[in-house]
Amino acid sequence: MEILDKFGKPIPRIITKGDELNPWDAAHDYLDGELAAGQKPEFVEPDLRHRIFSAQDPEYLASQNLDLEAFDENEYLKNWPRPDDGTDRFVWHLTDKYSEFFKANKRLLEKVKDPWIKVGHIDTGFQPDHPALPKNLMKDKSRSFIKGEEGKQAIDVASGTKLEQDGHGTATMILLAGGSVGNSHTSDNYSGVVGAAPFAEIISMRISETVALIQTSSFVDALEYAISEGCEVISMSMAGAPTKAWANMVNKAYAAGITVVTAAGNSWFEGPRKALPKTILYPARWERVIAATGVAYDNLPYVLKARIQTKSEGGETMQGNFGPADVMTHALAAYTPNVFWATMNDAGKYFRLDGGGTSSATPQVAAAAAIWLTYYRNEINEILKKFPGEKWRKVEMVKNALFASADRHSYPLHKIYLGRGILKADQALTVPPSEENLVKAKEATVNLWGILDLLGLLLRLKGENEANEVRGEMFQTEILQQMHTNPALQKFLEYHENDIWSDADRELMREELLKSPEVSQKLKEYLAAE
Incomplete structure (x- = not known):
């Protein structure tokens, strides 16, 4: 150690x-x-090696005498609402009725001819042969920060199991900024762009072989690298217990004006995994980070106790974390579960339909931040000129736009389970940057x-x-x-x-x-x- x-x-x-x-x-x-x-x-x-975020870890399951949960890539999760049959059900979360990414990207292209932004993606890396990888994936800049892999590209290798965590980095990266796919890639479900911010330049940082384990030093090194490479947004669909080194690096990123979005974490409402924490985990728990929570297809929280209907028998028992109340003031919900989930675990299969967890919500929130920052780049820079050495204001401007534009009406108890509301990427573009009423977030400690x-x-x-x-x-x-x-x-x-x-x-x-x-x-x- x-x-x-x-x-x-x-x-x-x-x-x-x-x-x-x-x-x-x-x-x-x-x-x-x-x-x-x-x-x-x-x-x-x-x-330390953090074993908190996911219990879909072979060592954990073996210790509890549990079997690996089998998934049918052609099925949605049975416990949670699923999209209705329709033309856009494969990418329902991107549509105008939900997170508004199609509309937001159209508005962006009307204003900015060649949009660009660097987004750091911290996860398990990527599988280089997936057809939906971002078109602007900066493979030459990708890095592994796993001990023994230092300096190598952030390449992830599928184990061949059907664990949700296998290929986790590929799946979250494609939700963030995936490119175009054809019907042959989606089992005739969809043809077109699948990423929420497909124009973004993605720098992949591999910090773990599995989402179930995070090494303290790997996250620190990755975030430091992202800062040095000029990333403006960080997306990390992982979480764990806090460390001093994590807190210091989050503070450094905030001071550099980087918007960090991380998963609130997941918990389980049945079986031995009920022992995992149900409150928001770190780094998302710190005020200088946006915590990504979950909201389902029916606009009810991704939390069993908050839902009106009774869960059905069988199916997945995972749900999103929430609370306490003071942490929910910097949380924002995006759609999960039953979004598409990229996979390479079965021959000829590139997507499942049962993507879930706050892993799926996180890249959506990060994508909305990237779109807003790109749309208002010139205006933001003019404001920052008035406040030399105070780049943290850039993060607070992003948070203000995303929070102010969020849907707070679909679910009246949003402050308890969702945070500031439900992400609306296009509505966020109607909130211009302002130097007024920006408050520096509490230091991460x-x-x-x-x-x-x-x-x-x-x-x-x-x-x-x-x-x-x-x-x-x-x-x-x-x-x-x-x-x-x-x-x-x-x-x-x-x-x-x-x-x-x-x-x-x-x-x-x-x-x-x-x-x-x-x-x-x-x-x-x-x-x-x-």
Whole structure:
């Protein structure tokens, strides 16, 4: 397990107790070594593999004695509304009745003769032979950030299984900016453009072999690369628990004026996977990121408890994450499930009809941001000239347009389950950029709302000792990660910053941390001290 500095870069370790240490104990051991050597204390954390976003992971399924879920690429998901028979049902989410991408792209071309924008696509890479890949996919700029693949192209290889995650990067990239296909590619369902922003120049960054696992350092390196390549929008249909390095990189992207859109995350309402968090995950949970939530074909949320009808038997049991309320203020819904899903897992098959998860919603929101930025490029640049060094205003202008134009009438409880409303890409183009009323979003951090005080740790970590401040931030990060992975602690993810914790809450948190084999001994020592 590598140790990372606060910027997500590997640093040499001074481990005195061997590599069998808990990853966070290894980080504390490194800090102790630095202090013993008289060095200035700096935040360090382990380079974790995040196993939260998807439970369709072969290792997880095997551990739970579960079978891989079989999909029929010719069928829609049975639990969720599906498009009516009609000419455009294959691309229903792009039509005027839904996300308005056909209309928005037509309006864009009427104003801008040769539209362009760089969009960073962070996922599992792409399968180079799929016929619907973006026409402006910058293959020479694509990069893998997986250990052992550094410097190589972001090429994904289908495993041949029917897991939703297999070929995940190809599928989300095509939803974002896919090119034209013929009837022979879609089983005679459709002929034409399939991407929401087909003009965009796509830089593919491969950070994982599967959507179920994300390495802390891989996301950091990919986002840093996207910034260096001049990307204006980031689309990442992945999520996990927070790290300091992720927070710092999100802040860097925001300062550079990059609109980052990431998936809210998915949860399950049946079976062992009910243990996964149901609130919005990171990076989407940070205010400087747009969280992509889901809304179904019938304009009701992609959340079972929010729906009027009762679910049918069988079919997929995945749904989108939502909440808490303060996070939903920077969330936006796009259409999922039962959108097309590009695949190369079966000979002669290039698409399924059962695309779902907030994975499908994320590239749609990112595409709308890309269209708006391209449409108003000159106007945005004129505004930014008045505010040198404040490129974050560009992100807030995008958010303002997408949020102000969203459909807030189709579902009255949108603030709870959808966020600011349902994405309307063409309506967003009627909202011009303005320098008025732009508020800088709260900095992305891993600091918890008084959790150290609640656990009785704050007094022991206060004072002039800089090392204690670093140690406290490390504890907070570890506890926040535990709140995502320990089902008994996930209820605290629903708490608001100003909520009052009861004594029972505090004791539950302490007891769960003390008994968990996943918690570092260093944190347990502090928790157990009188």
